[in-house]
Amino acid sequence: MSYARAYEAPEGVPSEEPNxxxxxAALVRMxxxxxxxxxxxxxxxxxxxxxxxxxxxxxxxxxxxxxxxxEGLVAFVxxxxxxxxxxxxxxxxxxxxxxxxxxxxxxSREHYQHLDPLATLAEATGRQPLPSEEAAAAxxxxxxxxxxxxxxxxxxxxxxxxxxxxxxxxxxxxxxxVSPNTVKTRIRLGKNSLRRTISRNPALRSLLGEPP
Amino acid sequence: xxGASNHPEALLELAAQGKLxxxxxxxxxxxxxxxxxxxxxxxxxxxxxxxxxTGDFDSLLDARAIExxxxxxxxxxxxxxxxxxxxxxxxxxxxxxxxxGAVLARWGASLGTSVKRPVATAQASAPPLSKPAPSALTAHxxxxxxxxxxxxxxxxxxxxxAPSRKEVEPAPPAPRSAAELFGRANELRRAGKDSDAVQTYxxxxxxxxxxxxxxxxxxxxxxxxxxxxxxxxxxxxxxSYLKRGAAVTEDALAGRAAALQRLGRGDEERxxxxxxxxxxxxxxxxTRARARVAQLQQLR
Numbered sequence: 001m002s003y004a005r006a007y008e009a010p011e012g013v014p015s016e017e018p019n020x021x022x023x024x025a026a027l028v029r030m031x032x033x034x035x036x037x038x039x040x041x042x043x044x045x046x047x048x049x050x051x052x053x054x055x056x057x058x059x060x061x062x063x064x065x066x067x068x069x070x071e072g073l074v075a076f077v078x079x080x081x082x083x084x085x086x087x088x089x090x091x092x093x094x095x096x097x098x099x100x101x102x103x104x105x106x107x108s109r110e111h112y113q114h115l116d117p118l119a120t121l122a123e124a125t126g127r128q129p130l131p132s133e134e135a136a137a138a139x140x141x142x143x144x145x146x147x148x149x150x151x152x153x154x155x156x157x158x159x160x161x162x163x164x165x166x167x168x169x170x171x172x173x174x175x176x177x178v179s180p181n182t183v184k185t186r187i188r189l190g191k192n193s194l195r196r197t198i199s200r201n202p203a204l205r206s207l208l209g210e211p212p
Numbered sequence: 213x214x215g216a217s218n219h220p221e222a223l224l225e226l227a228a229q230g231k232l233x234x235x236x237x238x239x240x241x242x243x244x245x246x247x248x249x250x251x252x253x254x255x256x257x258x259x260x261x262x263x264x265x266t267g268d269f270d271s272l273l274d275a276r277a278i279e280x281x282x283x284x285x286x287x288x289x290x291x292x293x294x295x296x297x298x299x300x301x302x303x304x305x306x307x308x309x310x311x312x313g314a315v316l317a318r319w320g321a322s323l324g325t326s327v328k329r330p331v332a333t334a335q336a337s338a339p340p341l342s343k344p345a346p347s348a349l350t351a352h353x354x355x356x357x358x359x360x361x362x363x364x365x366x367x368x369x370x371x372x373x374a375p376s377r378k379e380v381e382p383a384p385p386a387p388r389s390a391a392e393l394f395g396r397a398n399e400l401r402r403a404g405k406d407s408d409a410v411q412t413y414x415x416x417x418x419x420x421x422x423x424x425x426x427x428x429x430x431x432x433x434x435x436x437x438x439x440x441x442x443x444x445x446x447x448x449x450x451x452s453y454l455k456r457g458a459a460v461t462e463d464a465l466a467g468r469a470a471a472l473q474r475l476g477r478g479d480e481e482r483x484x485x486x487x488x489x490x491x492x493x494x495x496x497x498x499t500r501a502r503a504r505v506a507q508l509q510q511l512r
Contacts, residue, residue, distance in 0.1 A: 040282065044459060047274035052264045060263045066273060066402065073281035137259040144256055163256045165264070166228045169221060184221065191219050191249035198248035208251050 028089045032080050039080065042089070043073055049090065050076070050097040056164045057101040059141065064104065072100040087174065095175050102157060105149070139207050147194050155190035158183050219243075219250050228257050266496050269435065272463045275428050276398060283391030283425075390416060390423035397429065406436050417452075427456055431464045438467060443474035462488065466497040469504070482508040 030038035047069070054068040076096045083092055144164070148156045154176075161172040162183075173183040198204045223240045226232050232240065244251040397412035413429040413436075420426050434449035450468040457464055465488040472481035485501040485508075495501070 040278065043278045043281065044274070047278055048266060048270070050277075051266075051270060051274060055264050056260060060267075063402065066277060069273070069277040070280040070284070073277055074284045077281060077285045137255075137262075140252070140255050141259050141263060144252060147252075163253050164260050166257055166260070168225050168228070187221070188219065191253070194252060195247060195249035198252065205248065208248060208255060 028083075028085075032083050032085075034081065039077060043077070046076070046090065046093045047073065049094055052165065053094065053097040054101050056160060057098075057105050057145070059145065064108065068101050068104045071104060072097045075100045091175055095177065098157060098160060098175070102153065102160065106153070136207065136209075143204055143207060147197055150197070151190050151193055155186050155193070158186040159190045159194075162187055219247065219253075224250065224253055227254060268466070268496055269463045270496065271460045272431060272435065275459045276432065278459075279391075279394060279425055279428055280398060283395060286391065388419065390420035390425040393419065394425035394429060397432075401432070401436065406440060409433075410436050410440075427453065428460065431457065431460045431467065434464065434467045434471070438471055438474070443471040447471040447475065462492045462495050462497065465491075466495075466501070469501070473504070478508050478511060 027038050027041060031042040050069055050072045051065070054065045054072065058064045058068060076093055079092075079096055083089065148159060148164075151159065158172055158176055161167040161175055162169065167175065169180055169183060169187070172187075173180040176183055176186075178186075198208065220240060220243055223232065223236050223243075226236060227240060240250075240254070244254055393412060393416040397409050397416060400406075400412055401409035410433050413433040416423075416429050417426045417433075430449045430453035434446045434453065437443075437446035437449060447468060450464050450471060453464045454461065454468065465484055469481050469484040469488065472478075472484060482505055485505050488495060488497060489501050489505070492498070
């Protein structure tokens with residue numbers, strides 16, 4: 001028997017891949033009560049969501065992702081005793097993850113605001129030539145992050161959820177903790193601001209090109 | 213593009229869900245040609261999809277962050293509820309005011325007395341007005357036992373005045389905890405000092421072999437050693453992890469297979485990839501695993 005077989009699951013045992021939606025109420029209750037193993041298990045289930053948010057905010061190749069991920073998880077563990085079971089724990093976690101990541105990015109505002117989106121594009125393509133569409137996508141992502149940095153926090157928060165993470169308007173409203181109408185207003189204001197900035201910048205306009 | 217101030221959010225939501233009809237799609241394209249913000253929105257829906265997808269060895273990244281977060285919350289208690297925070301704050305303020313009054317009353321008798329001492333004592337000894345929220349402070353008994361007392365909140369709150377220079381004795385070497393070594397190794401790794409990071413992970417494994425941090429460090433060190441071109445050592449690390457591991461088994465199996473590939477041990481590599489596919493059929497490594505199994509079967 002090979003080494004690999006020595007630790008493989010017996011026949012008939014289901015695969016070990018966790019179901020992200022299977023956030024048992026009992027597990028959440030135990031985690032909120034401070035049960036260490038439950039906290040650990042809950043973090044393991046939610047960490048991919050936190051990672052997605054950190055990557056959305058910082059970019060997948062940013063060295064800040066790991067720090068921000070850990071910081072978000074710390075904020076979540078510290079906020080767990082305040083969870084009131086009024087929303088799904090995933091929503092509670094996402095809200096904390098997003099606020100923590102945006103806060104960290106804005107804390108590094110000087111660093112990120114010095115990054116011209118087009119310079120970032122050059123950086124992304126500098127080391128090794130990427131396929132042009134991949135390079136353009138990297139440039140658009142960097143440009144959008146830079147534009148979000150310039151928006152008021154509430155608009156940036158709503159647009160990150162809605163535009164970057166692909167949440168629906170209702171989900172965004174729930175996650176941000178405001179009414180759907182308020183979130184629609186924030187998104188409209190944010191988008192109008194984005195539009196004005198892009199329309200004044202020919203380089204950004206050419207980066208966008210034709211709508212996909 | 214001339215711009216538009218009303219954006220077709222209903223259509224954009226359908227686009228995000230991949231449910232646009234042809235007519236909708238044409239209408240949305242027409243709007244996006246006039247509206248840079250919606251054009252950026254449409255691009256973003258596609259541009260970010262791949263970037264945010266789970267990639268190779270992401271579970272290792274998650275596991276490192278979880279251990280780091282749990283270690284950080286062990287060294288500081290969980291946040292209290294706003295109400296209890298307010299009450300505790302009010303109590304501390306009241307206690308500080310009372311003690312300041314007492315200090316002022318005694319000021320005439322002892323002008324040289326530092327006001328830091330009583331205030332700090334008041335903060336440290338303020339009785340909790342509500343039961344403190346349970347926390348992950350005790351998340352891991354081994355680490356808790358190894359946690360140096362000097363790092364606790366109470367001792368760092370300045371409850372005692374600093375001793376004069378004459379009273380200072382040479383401090384004994386600070387006891388290290390598994391969490392501390394793990395954190396240090398992670399910092400070294402993030403700073404690009406991979407060799408030092410590996411050394412620190414090895415130190416963690418020998419100093420705190422039963423800790424969770426040491427267990428996870430086997431998988432992390434395995435990957436670092438693999439990147440350093442040391443597949444034999446990497447393999448030993450992955451095997452150590454897989455004997456007891458759980459959270460990042462998927463990544464450790466992929467790492468083990470990669471190490472075996474570099475060592476030219478094809479049969480064992482194939483078995484490892486097959487094990488990974490059986491246990492994690494939707495693994496991020498599945499495509500590579502299937503390709504390697506097919507290649508290795510052809511070579512037999």
